[in-house]
Amino acid sequence: MSAIPHNIPLDVLTTLRNLDPMLWINPDYASAFAENIPDRQEILTAQHRIARSAALLTQLFPELTASQGIIESHLIDLSVFKQQWVESQLNSNYDLSQQSWLLKADHALPIAGSVKARGGFHEVIAIAEQIALQHQLIAPHDDLIQLASAPAKKIFSEYSIAVGSTGNLGLSIGIMAAALGFKAIVHMSVEAKEWKKQRLRSRGVEVVEHTGDYAAAVEAGRQEALANPKCHFVDDEQSLLLFLGYAACAAHLAEQLAQAQHVVDAEHPLFVYIPCGVGGAPGGICFGLKAIFAEHVHCFFAEPVASPCMLVQLAAATDQAVSVYDIGLNNQTEADGLAVGLASSLVSPIMRSQLSGVFTVADDRLYENLYQLHQAEQIQLEPSAAAALHGPMLINSSPAAQAYLDSHQINIKHATHVIWSTGGSLVPAEEMQKFQARGLQICSRK
Numbered sequence: 150m151s152a153i154p155h156n157i158p159l160d161v162l163t164t165l166r167n168l169d170p171m172l173w174i175n176p177d178y179a180s181a182f183a184e185n186i187p188d189r190q191e192i193l194t195a196q197h198r199i200a201r202s203a204a205l206l207t208q209l210f211p212e213l214t215a216s217q218g219i220i221e222s223h224l225i226d227l228s229v230f231k232q233q234w235v236e237s238q239l240n241s242n243y244d245l246s247q248q249s250w251l252l253k254a255d256h257a258l259p260i261a262g263s264v265k266a267r268g269g270f271h272e273v274i275a276i277a278e279q280i281a282l283q284h285q286l287i288a289p290h291d292d293l294i295q296l297a298s299a300p301a302k303k304i305f306s307e308y309s310i311a312v313g314s315t316g317n318l319g320l321s322i323g324i325m326a327a328a329l330g331f332k333a334i335v336h337m338s339v340e341a342k343e344w345k346k347q348r349l350r351s352r353g354v355e356v357v358e359h360t361g362d363y364a365a366a367v368e369a370g371r372q373e374a375l376a377n378p379k380c381h382f383v384d385d386e387q388s389l390l391l392f393l394g395y396a397a398c399a400a401h402l403a404e405q406l407a408q409a410q411h412v413v414d415a416e417h418p419l420f421v422y423i424p425c426g427v428g429g430a431p432g433g434i435c436f437g438l439k440a441i442f443a444e445h446v447h448c449f450f451a452e453p454v455a456s457p458c459m460l461v462q463l464a465a466a467t468d469q470a471v472s473v474y475d476i477g478l479n480n481q482t483e484a485d486g487l488a489v490g491l492a493s494s495l496v497s498p499i500m501r502s503q504l505s506g507v508f509t510v511a512d513d514r515l516y517e518n519l520y521q522l523h524q525a526e527q528i529q530l531e532p533s534a535a536a537a538l539h540g541p542m543l544i545n546s547s548p549a550a551q552a553y554l555d556s557h558q559i560n561i562k563h564a565t566h567v568i569w570s571t572g573g574s575l576v577p578a579e580e581m582q583k584f585q586a587r588g589l590q591i592c593s594r595k
């Protein structure tokens with residue numbers, strides 16, 4: 150075992166090593182710790198860039214005509230899912246009648262079918278904007294429709310955009326980069342799903358397969374891109390542009406909550422649960438939400454029991470990188486979007502004071518919950534996206550959650566819970582059926 154020094158308490162370490170699911174409460178939450186926190190102004194810059202790309206996106210993707218180039222998702226009421234959970238708690242008497250359980254339906258985001266449409270598209274468009282500015286095709290703050298012009302396409306064809314990815318990030322970067330006319334290269338681990346590779350290749354994206362895990366694919370891609378000055382590498386482990394693309398969505402969620410009359414204040418706290426891989430997507434979303442709702446929003450990440458990289462990094466309370474391998478875990482999970490051994494070194498320091506906690510989920514629970522969601526609400530998710538479904542149940546029932554609520558004097562009687570569903574709508578139907586069948590099997594064993 151590695152000798153990397155860390156400060157993970159022994160009881161936490163034992164639970165993690167035993168692969169026992171846990172809710173870890175962040176002891177540094179709301180502390181004054183503030184290292185390299187991006188300027189909140191940058192969230193507005195990203196929002197503005199996304200707004201300036203609406204006409205461009207409609208031009209590149211006719212299926213966005215109805216939404217006028219806005220890439221957004223619905224906020225769906227999960228009252229049946231909530232009620233079914235209450236009824237399954239035979240020995241307890243929960244009154245959740247005043248709580249709202251909602252699903253932020255990013256699994257159905259257009260074009261990319263996952264939360265990666267937010268960060269990935271933002272980064273590719275920002276790079277294209279930068280190149281167009283250098284070539285004086287546009288002026289700063291212009292609408293970005295010119296990025297689809299013939300002269301822009303010709304210039305972009307001399308550049309490449311590369312990314313290392315287990316799947317969904319590769320889809321989002323590859324599709325957008327190819328649509329703009331860049332040479333697009335996606336480095337994947339060999340285990341990545343075949344349908345994702347095929348979809349990319351059918352759009353003219355070059356797929357390079359690597360043996361080894363996700364971090365190895367990223368590293369190989371990074372090295373190859375470094376050798377080419379006309380290649381931009383989207384670095385999932387360190388990218389601020391990705392992070393800000395995710396953060397930009399918080400304002401829209403705030404509007405959706407207001408429209409549906411979900412007040413967020415001290416009496417009506419907002420709880421948000423987001424699946425975490427390397428941390429960019431959930432970290433960006435948390436950062437954006439904190440900028441709007443401050444202490445009234447409580448963000449929790451969900452990670453597989455074998456891949457709790459953000460939990461490990463934050464609990465380690467050190468500047469050094471500590472991976473799940475360093476504490477003896479193997480990073481083997483069927484939630485492929487979350488199979489990440491080491492958290493983003495950009496995101497983990499930002500989360501240290503903003504994140505309320507992390508809960509871990511066994512693979513069986515992912516399938517159980519995705520089956521229950523489909524039964525209750527006719528919504529289908531991929532396993533990674535199902536990781537957050539357990540969040541509201543934990544906050545309402547676990548002793549660790551109760552201790553958190555007590556210490557911050559939070560009453561959850563009127564809480565709003567938002568579960569972030571991060572991917573699924575592009576998964577082929579036959580794969581989805583397998584996920585459901587496995588969920589049914591697990592539920593009927595109980």
Ligand SMILES: *Cc1c(COP(=O)(O)O)cnc(C)c1O
Nearest residue numbers: 317426427428429430486571572
């Ligand atoms: C990428 C992804 C996540 C997590 O995002 P990170 O930025 O890696 O933390 C969660 N769910 C799905 C389906 C994803 O594709």
